[in-house]
Amino acid sequence: MEKTVRAHTNIALIKYWGKANQSLRLPLMSSLSMTLDQFYTDTKVSAGPKNQFWLNGVEQSGQSYQRVFSFLKLLQEKFGVKGNLKVESVNHVPTAAGLASSSSAFAALAGAFCVHYGINLSAVELSRLARWGSGSASRSIYGGFAIWQKGIDNESSYAYALDEKPQMDLQLLVVELNKNPKELSSTQGMKQAQTSPFFRPWLERNQAELAQMVAAIKANDFSKLGSLAELNACEMHAVNLTAQPGFTYFEPATIKAIKLVADLRRLGIECYFTIDAGPNIKILSQLKNVKDITKRFVSEFHNVNIINASFGPGISCLN
Ligand code: 2P0
Numbered sequence: 306m307e308k309t310v311r312a313h314t315n316i317a318l319i320k321y322w323g324k325a326n327q328s329l330r331l332p333l334m335s336s337l338s339m340t341l342d343q344f345y346t347d348t349k350v351s352a353g354p355k356n357q358f359w360l361n362g363v364e365q366s367g368q369s370y371q372r373v374f375s376f377l378k379l380l381q382e383k384f385g386v387k388g389n390l391k392v393e394s395v396n397h398v399p400t401a402a403g404l405a406s407s408s409s410a411f412a413a414l415a416g417a418f419c420v421h422y423g424i425n426l427s428a429v430e431l432s433r434l435a436r437w438g439s440g441s442a443s444r445s446i447y448g449g450f451a452i453w454q455k456g457i458d459n460e461s462s463y464a465y466a467l468d469e470k471p472q473m474d475l476q477l478l479v480v481e482l483n484k485n486p487k488e489l490s491s492t493q494g495m496k497q498a499q500t501s502p503f504f505r506p507w508l509e510r511n512q513a514e515l516a517q518m519v520a521a522i523k524a525n526d527f528s529k530l531g532s533l534a535e536l537n538a539c540e541m542h543a544v545n546l547t548a549q550p551g552f553t554y555f556e557p558a559t560i561k562a563i564k565l566v567a568d569l570r571r572l573g574i575e576c577y578f579t580i581d582a583g584p585n586i587k588i589l590s591q592l593k594n595v596k597d598i599t600k601r602f603v604s605e606f607h608n609v610n611i612i613n614a615s616f617g618p619g620i621s622c623l624n
Pocket residue numbers: 316317319320321322330336405407408438439440441442491492580581582
């Protein structure tokens with residue numbers, strides 16, 4: 306019986322948004338994330354009569370099949386192993402929630418590949434492998450807070466745990482504003498963003514922003530963490546808007562939600578936002594304010610679906 310590997314998605318508080326090397330997925334900046342309890346991918350790799358990729362019980366072809374098997378081919382070459390593979394994945398990530406499932410997907414896939422071939426790796430080695438599939442997957446090896454240090458080559462670019470079991474009272478409310486698939490992939494968006502005149506200045510701030518975020522986490526300072534995460538997300542979306550040509554993932558509802566967060570803060574309900582490569586907003590808050598924030602969002606956005614997530618665990622084998 307092959308084992309199933311589970312990896313959780315993560316949300317970046319300091320974003321990865323640019324590659325120094327496309328094929329190796331070396332990032333231009335270091336990033337820091339929070340792994341989420343509510344969203345995960347379960348993946349099993351077994352020997353097959355032919356290469357097959359099943360996602361949520363449906364056999365895949367085309368782009369998603371290609372991406373999975375070009376990744377697996379790289380891994381087979383690296384470890385000198387052969388054979389056709391059957392990949393079965395179940396995504397417990399509402400695709401409509403605007404959360405990147407590629408982080409949990411490629412972390413689980415790297416783990417399940419190693420389990421299938423009996424390859425024993427350290428967490429850091431697994432993080433490097435997952436990175437080849439999707440940059441953000443390098444961080445999904447760990448629970449709690451993880452840092453992906455950008456490094457300068459394949460060896461030095463990997464994620465490590467900052468704190469796998471944080472004591473911080475930190476909730477992430479995922480607000481499903483828009484269920485349409487995004488128009489511009491992350492891979493494309495982060496490439497185009499580099500044409501912004503603000504991209505280099507933003508990059509120059511990366512080490513300082515990361516250090517401030519680490520200090521906020523170590524000091525258990527929610528206000529500092531939230532305001533830094535919000536600033537970093539706004540910087541990412543500012544470089545998108547100022548790219549040549551400019552673009553944005555925002556929809557009218559995204560702007561309305563941003564203003565609502567500011568309004569809640571004015572009312573003394575402390576919360577902050579972060580936004581990824583899509584129109585949906587994620588609210589950072591403490592447990593005591595979850596009810597009030599949810600109530601306000603549901604009333605302003607007519608019964609919008611909101612999922613309350615907190616810290617999730619690192620990668621694991623299920624059976
Ligand atoms: C992040 N995002 O740090 C950033 C913030 C989206 C916005 O990582 O091209 O799917 O596969 O390495 O990891 C989403 O991009 O990109 C992402 P690839 P990935 O979480």
